[in-house]
Amino acid sequence: MPEMLEVELYRQLADRATGRTITSVAVPDSRVLRGDVSVAGIRRALVGRPLTAARRRGKLLLLDTGDGGPTVGMRFGMTGGLVLDDHQAIDALVYGPAGFGRQWVRFGLHLAGRDGNDGGDLLLHDPRRFGRVVLDPDEDALGPDAATVTVAQLRHVLASRPSPSGRPAAGPPLKARLLDQSRLAGLGNLLVDEILWRADLSPRRPSGSLSGDDVNVLARRIRSTVAQLLRRGGSHTGDLMPERRAGGHCPKDGAPLTKSTVGGRTTWWCPQHQV
DNA sequence: ATTGTGGCCTGCCCGC
DNA sequence: TGCGGGCAGGCCACAA
Numbered sequence: 001m002p003e004m005l006e007v008e009l010y011r012q013l014a015d016r017a018t019g020r021t022i023t024s025v026a027v028p029d030s031r032v033l034r035g036d037v038s039v040a041g042i043r044r045a046l047v048g049r050p051l052t053a054a055r056r057r058g059k060l061l062l063l064d065t066g067d068g069g070p071t072v073g074m075r076f077g078m079t080g081g082l083v084l085d086d087h088q089a090i091d092a093l094v095y096g097p098a099g100f101g102r103q104w105v106r107f108g109l110h111l112a113g114r115d116g117n118d119g120g121d122l123l124l125h126d127p128r129r130f131g132r133v134v135l136d137p138d139e140d141a142l143g144p145d146a147a148t149v150t151v152a153q154l155r156h157v158l159a160s161r162p163s164p165s166g167r168p169a170a171g172p173p174l175k176a177r178l179l180d181q182s183r184l185a186g187l188g189n190l191l192v193d194e195i196l197w198r199a200d201l202s203p204r205r206p207s208g209s210l211s212g213d214d215v216n217v218l219a220r221r222i223r224s225t226v227a228q229l230l231r232r233g234g235s236h237t238g239d240l241m242p243e244r245r246a247g248g249h250c251p252k253d254g255a256p257l258t259k260s261t262v263g264g265r266t267t268w269w270c271p272q273h274q275v
Numbered sequence: 276a277t278t279g280t281g282g283c284c285t286g287c288c289c290g291c
Numbered sequence: 292t293g294c295g296g297g298c299a300g301g302c303c304a305c306a307a
Contacts, residue, residue: 003300034303059301078301079285095299097286104285128285130301160277172278181302188300235300264279266299 002076003235004146004186005226006090007059010074010082013089014054014063017111020119021050022065026108029129036134045070045135046109058142058185073137074107077130085120094236097127107133146186147226154219157183160208170206176263177207178222187222189265194238195225197250202274203262244268 002010025046027039037045049069055062061082063072074082079096082089088100097104104127111119124131144153157178160171171177178184178192187195196203199221201214210218229237239251248257248268255272 006300075302076300077284078299080301095286128283128299128301130284132302169277176278179301190300265301 002059002080002090003188003191004056004059005191005230005235006081007056007061007076007186008147008230009234010061010076010089011054011056013082013084013087014051014061014122017051017084017120017122018053019050020111020113021048022046022109023048023112023119024110026105026110028108029106031129032106032124032126032131032133034132034134042133042135046072051109051111057139057145058181059188060137060139060142060185062137062139070135071137072109073132073134074124075132075134076124077126077128077132079128080124080126080131083121083123083125088125090234100125101127106131142181142185143183144185146184146191146222149184149219149222151216151219154184154222155215158207158210158215169208171208172206173203173262174201174205174207174210175203175265175267179263179265186226188235189267190235190238190241190244191225191229193244193268194229194235194240195221196274197240197252197269198225200273200275203267203269205275240268 025043030039033042046065046069049065049067051063052066053064061074104125105123106126106129107124109122111122113119143157160169175192175196178187199218201218229235243249243251243257249255250257250270250272253272255270257268258271259268261267
């Protein structure tokens with residue numbers, strides 16, 4: 001998906017619809033509901049209710065409704081985008097088709113403004129159909145948000161249960177742990193590669209092998225990288241990104257980058273300084 | 276129980 | 292130009 005930075009931009013856009021009332025719900029492709037609720041059910045739950053807040057946890061966008069209505073949870077998959085009043089939060093996702101296509105709208109809330117006049121539409125635009133809409137998602141199934149992760153929280157994220165033999169397990173690769181949304185919410189493939197590159201840590205390092213200082217530095221790197229790339233405008237604005245390709249070199253020391261699969265995802269890193 | 280794998284989907288880009 | 296293969300910022304069900 002869009003990672004947490006893109007979803008934060010979606011949240012800021014959706015926040016402009018706070019105070020408007022849902023007058024109808026469009027579900028051109030019911031697969032977006034994943035069987036969690038019927039089209040009729042989601043209409044009953046939402047029509048007539050006001051949007052009261054736009055929140056985010058990790059990559060999950062949360063739209064609260066008033067008058068006892070549910071919270072609408074939106075996940076954006078790999079190519080999902082949010083459109084409000086014909087305004088796109090992200091002009092073109094790096095791995096999605098550029099621009100807007102009416103045929104790629106999978107879900108829509110038609111809105112009325114406070115004065116009762118036409119209040120526009122909030123649309124989920126998702127060519128690849130990996131996005132999902134759910135009612136009242138279990139927010140606590142997600143770990144703490146990466147934007148504000150503390151050292152203590154990160155220590156818990158990286159900790160491994162002792163093995164049956166009693167000795168502490170080395171744990172899965174560091175990158176796999178950072179991508180596990182149930183332990184830490186928000187980081188995706190590009191952000192993790194950028195963060196580990198900045199933190200001088202190999203994505204293959206066993207997650208339980210970090211020293212106290214390592215964890216301290218990594219927590220700071222996560223927060224600062226998230227903040228900086230959000231200011232720059234998204235997950236694809238990292239310093240490693242331009243070199244994340246065949247023949248790419250480390251912007252720090254010029255070493256040829258390594259490409260491999262770690263945590264099930266394509267991973268680029270510098271074998272020279274990431275250890 | 277944790278961890279790894281395949282599958283879900285579609286569009287784009289590259290090489291033949 | 293046309294076509295096939297490989298690839299993609301995520302997540303979920305499933306197997307070991």
